[in-house]
Amino acid sequence: GESVGLHLPTLSVQEGDNSIINCAYSNSASDYFIWYKQESGKGPQFIIDIRSNMDKRQGQRVTVLLNKTVKHLSLQIAATQPGDSAVYFCAEYGQNFVFGPGTRLSVLP
Amino acid sequence: EPEVTQTPSHQVTQMGQEVILRCVPISNHLYFYWYRQILGQKVEFLVSFYNNEISEKSEIFDDQFSVERPDGSNFTLKIRSTKLEDSAMYFCASTSGNGGTSQYFGPGTRLTVL
Numbered sequence: 001g002e003s004v005g006l007h008l009p010t011l012s013v014q015e016g017d018n019s020i021i022n023c024a025y026s027n028s029a030s031d032y033f034i035w036y037k038q039e040s041g042k043g044p045q046f047i048i049d050i051r052s053n054m055d056k057r058q059g060q061r062v063t064v065l066l067n068k069t070v071k072h073l074s075l076q077i078a079a080t081q082p083g084d085s086a087v088y089f090c091a092e093y094g095q096n097f098v099f100g101p102g103t104r105l106s107v108l109p
Numbered sequence: 110e111p112e113v114t115q116t117p118s119h120q121v122t123q124m125g126q127e128v129i130l131r132c133v134p135i136s137n138h139l140y141f142y143w144y145r146q147i148l149g150q151k152v153e154f155l156v157s158f159y160n161n162e163i164s165e166k167s168e169i170f171d172d173q174f175s176v177e178r179p180d181g182s183n184f185t186l187k188i189r190s191t192k193l194e195d196s197a198m199y200f201c202a203s204t205s206g207n208g209g210t211s212q213y214f215g216p217g218t219r220l221t222v223l
Contacts, residue, residue, distance in 0.1 A: 008149075034211065043113075043200050043214035044152065089151065096165050097142070097212065099152040 008087060010104045019077040021103045023090035028071060030092035035064055035075045038102070039086045047075070047088075082107050111135045113215035115201050121221045122191055130186045130218045132201030141184045142202040142212065143176065145169065152200065158184065191222045 013019045025033070031052040036044035050057045050064045050073075057064050063076040073090050089102035114133045122128050134141050143155040157164040158176055175187045184203075188195055201215040 036214075043216045046211050046213060049211050091152075091212075096154050096157065096167070098154065099144075101151045 008102050008104045010106060012106045012108055013080050014108050015082060016079055019075075019080045019084070019105055021075045021077075021088045021105065023073040023075075023100045023103075025071050025073060025090065025092040025100070026098065027092060027094040028068075030094040030098075032093040033064070033066060033073055034091045034093075034097075035062070035073075036089055036091060036099075037084075037086045038089065044089070077105075080105075080107050082109065111137075113201055113203055113213055115199075115215035115218050117218060118216065119219045119221070121223065124193055124222055125190050128188050128191055128220060130188075130199050130201075130220070132184045132186070132215055133182050134184055134201065134203030135205075135213060136182070138203035138205050138213075140164075140204045140206065141176075141178070142204075143186045144200040144202065144214075146198040146200065146217075148197070155186070155199075188220075191220075193222050196220055196222045 034049045035047040037047050038044045048059045048062050048064050050066050055066050061078045065074045075088060077084055085105055085107045087102040087104050090100045091097045113135055116131045120128055141158045144152050145155055146152045153169060154167050156166045156170045156176055161178060173189045177185050198217040198219050200217045202212045204210045204212045
């Protein structure tokens with residue numbers, strides 16, 4: 001469901017470990033999905049995208065998995081680095097882009 | 110690398126005043142968007158624009174809002190009579206294609222309505 005307010009889910013990981021960030025989307029007709037990274041005071045930064053005819057896509061250190069059956073999207077970050085600390089959110093596209101509330105990733109030294 | 114730019118970075122205005130937020134999308138992009146993000150909340154769609162007209166708009170985008178592409182490079186969002194609840198970050202974004210292509214955001218304009 002939706003999460004409104006100041007309190008984002010937080011994921012804390014040790015530097016060098018893998019991170020998995022999850023997103024539940026709402027529209028079964030959505031056919032395109034994007035993961036964004038947003039650092040404090042900055043605009044969302046495109047990380048990786050996936051179309052609904054795929055279930056996995058890999059980029060540099062990142063992998064997106066799509067499970068259409070349960071309307072679930074995940075972002076895996078390999079060998080997490082301090083610079084990965086940010087809020088990550090997914091966006092789904094059906095008729096327009098709809099954004100999730102985000103997860104705050106904190107990378108511990 | 111091409112990027113979306115926005116000016117000003119921060120705009121402070123009095124309630125009831127008009128503001129114009131400016132964006133320069135990536136030069137070969139054809140679809141333009143405005144989004145709003147209230148502090149601590151998720152990004153919300155306002156409006157999409159293609160071929161010099163609005164393609165889609167959300168419930169937030171009421172008669173107080175308007176968009177314009179006055180020349181070949183700028184894309185503006187005007188709020189005619191600002192309200193306190195209009196205080197937010199406003200992001201411009203652009204894409205080369207409609208919907209199913211990667212969308213690139215500008216750094217945002219922080220609007221503060223007093």
